[in-house]
Amino acid sequence: MKFDRKTWRLIATAGLFLLATVLCIATWAVANAPRSGPDRPKVTDWMQAWGSIAGVFAGLAAAGAATALLLFERRQAREARAELAAQRAESDLTGARLVVATSPEIFMYGPAYVSDVAVTVHNFGPAPILRVFVVIKLFPGADELLPAPANVIPPLSGEARFAVGLETDPMKVPHSDELLLGESAEVTLYFTDATGQGWRKGKVGQPEKVRIAVPPSVQASAPAVSPEGD
Template structure:
């Protein structure tokens, strides 16, 4: 549970006031129960010593409260700094992911049927990308998976192609079918983070599952499946 500075100060202040009230009650009880005369009557020096002890307790409580408030404030500042740093790093990683994009989408149409699709993937990052896969989504929402490539070097590109199985009927306008199709791209960057881009929109992180990745690479020799 995160507490802001104001709430923390209120809690500390309430604790100090509660302890102060308790000590005042004890002092009042001592005064009321002390004998008015006789050998057991407290001397002035006894009262001075008692009130000095109470003052010392008050001072200790105030010091402890101040130290606790300072500690909580420092922890809050440290947490905010860590969150700001994580957000900055996340933004930088997302900007680098935007340097990978799909272009030159094409369809192979014959006899009123779509036989295959293709797209070119560009990597403008300064590091290679791995397990590059994707699909071409047609105007009606159907997708033609593209055969993956293992990696694309920095500044390089790869032409991904994939057959339509089974063949998909064309709308009758091959140019419209191609112009309104979009590319869905997935890749893994050099840090092991997998990304997904739909029609070159903002990249989205894909949750990392090391066991699933290793199992699929070893058993199927293909990029890890992506949860939808």
């Protein structure tokens, strides 16, 4: 077992304190001991007294060492837990990074109108993802498109296709370049991993942990649950 610098400083401080205390007691005893007469302490008295003092300080030293060891072990356990938590967080983040959405496939209806939009989500991670939502925004200011969610996408190259049909109400877009629209569109994923952690992931940046992995617009449209008995 190897103590860190802080623990050694604590042990050294406790040792110096004990030594200083012993020297103070010794100085006081010598200064106040009778020089002669029947009350003058004998060698056996000194040995017994110093033996008692040594026993007390040995006990204190043992208690100090045990305390230092306990503090050291607690610190080691705390660091180990923090390291394990960091490893788990990194593992979860790696799995979320491996969920990838393609750029939207866009089908035009006449000049500058969109009739259909589709996005494919791939799960290259080692575990399935659950309750997957896709939110598509074709251009700034456009209404969000919300295809039906997928209950599960299997791991290791599993995929699901999310499509929205706008034939009855085509969306007018700034231009008719399907490829350019698909590349510039904003796609946001919401999903839950196998551990129950919710995630939100856009086209750029790192995945973000969320408490509820459901698009805000879907949460707002969910029916309110009345309290029991109402």
